[in-house]
Amino acid sequence: MPVEEITAAAAGSWTLGDATVHRMGFGSMRITPHPDPGRAIGVLRRAVALGVNHIDTAAFYVSPGGTLNVGTGPARYATELIRAALAPYPQDLVIATKVGFAYDPAGGLREDASPAGLRAQVEENLRRLGRDHLDVVNLRIVKRPGRDRVAGSFGALAALREAGLIRHLGLSNVRLDHLDEAQAIAPVVCVQNTYALDNRGDQDALLRECGARQVAYVPFFTLAGKRRESGAVTEHADAVRAVARSHGATPQQVRLAWALHQGPHVLAIPGTGDPAHLVENVAAGALRLTDTDLAALG
Numbered sequence: 089m090p091v092e093e094i095t096a097a098a099a100g101s102w103t104l105g106d107a108t109v110h111r112m113g114f115g116s117m118r119i120t121p122h123p124d125p126g127r128a129i130g131v132l133r134r135a136v137a138l139g140v141n142h143i144d145t146a147a148f149y150v151s152p153g154g155t156l157n158v159g160t161g162p163a164r165y166a167t168e169l170i171r172a173a174l175a176p177y178p179q180d181l182v183i184a185t186k187v188g189f190a191y192d193p194a195g196g197l198r199e200d201a202s203p204a205g206l207r208a209q210v211e212e213n214l215r216r217l218g219r220d221h222l223d224v225v226n227l228r229i230v231k232r233p234g235r236d237r238v239a240g241s242f243g244a245l246a247a248l249r250e251a252g253l254i255r256h257l258g259l260s261n262v263r264l265d266h267l268d269e270a271q272a273i274a275p276v277v278c279v280q281n282t283y284a285l286d287n288r289g290d291q292d293a294l295l296r297e298c299g300a301r302q303v304a305y306v307p308f309f310t311l312a313g314k315r316r317e318s319g320a321v322t323e324h325a326d327a328v329r330a331v332a333r334s335h336g337a338t339p340q341q342v343r344l345a346w347a348l349h350q351g352p353h354v355l356a357i358p359g360t361g362d363p364a365h366l367v368e369n370v371a372a373g374a375l376r377l378t379d380t381d382l383a384a385l386g
């Protein structure tokens with residue numbers, strides 16, 4: 089099948105709260121740097137046309153000035169680009185956002201997980217996305233061993249969920265003890281942590297535990313690995329190149345397929361502002377790695 093005809097459905101599905109999403113999703117952090125909003129809008133519409141129904145975002149994905157702090161010209165908010173591209177939203181589309189940080193043009197990006205700050209961030213997401221509720225809200229924390237409890241902030245979000253502003257809650261950049269703490273307060277549908285073939289860190293046990301608890305594990309920087317905000321890895325290990333060659337795939341597709349093979353509850357959210365990369369990434373959901381491939385990839 090031609091690569092541009094492969095849809096996100098090829099990756100299989102997972103039930104996130106009360107919504108079924110394709111396991112190949114889309115991360116919107118990379119759509120803001122390009123100065124032409126039409127390009128981002130085109131990528132988002134193409135993603136949905138290719139069956140993507142899980143889009144990750146944040147109100148602080150804004151260029152210039154937000155997380156990536158690149159680009160020129162007027163501010164382009166990922167949330168507003170999503171609205172421009174996709175509203176009225178398809179029924180099956182799940183938009184996951186994250187809070188715990190606030191951005192404003194005067195003060196820049198700052199951590200704020202206070203109850204009032206979280207409420208303001210939820211309201212900003214609602215306003216910019218043009219919605220009356222948010223499908224999934226992840227509490228994104230900064231880990232500070234010994235003083236990084238999530239109960240206060242997660243409890244504040246649970247109250248907003250009870251009030252109907254949020255449908256489902258998740259966590260980001262967390263350990264297992266954070267998941268335990270949050271689950272004692274309210275249901276958690278996903279954990280979004282950094283994880284990649286060459287940057288597994290200490291995540292394998294948490295990933296497995298999420299699976300045992302039926303919590304989705306959503307890796308970010310799957311393509312970027314340790315390069316993080318700097319962009320995709322370009323120097324690939326021999327094993328990655330060999331597996332890619334044997335499947336007629338690209339190394340980036342192998343990285344995504346490897347992540348999806350770590351469990352049925354793993355949801356990929358590769359980020360791109362490039363239409364050709366989008367098609368390539370979605371097609372990675374159709375790549376079936378063998379046990380030999382997985383052993384070679386380590």
Ligand SMILES: NC(=O)c1ccc[n+]([C@@H]2O[C@H](COP(=O)([O-])OP(=O)(O)OC[C@H]3O[C@@H](n4cnc5c(N)ncnc54)[C@H](OP(=O)(O)O)[C@@H]3O)[C@@H](O)[C@H]2O)c1
Pocket residue numbers: 114115116117118144145186228260261280281307308309310311312313316317318319320321340341357358359360361362364365366368369
């Ligand atoms: N919870 C958190 O703290 C957190 C932190 C960071 C990100 N996130 C979320 O996770 C998503 C994924 O992270 P990410 O976007 O930073 O990193 P990523 O998906 O690992 O990699 C994105 C980078 O790879 C490039 N790329 C994408 N597809 C490619 C392909 N097929 N071939 C070559 N290069 C390719 C992109 O550039 P092009 O645009 O040129 O394709 C971009 O530079 C984000 O979009 C965001 O929604 C969450």
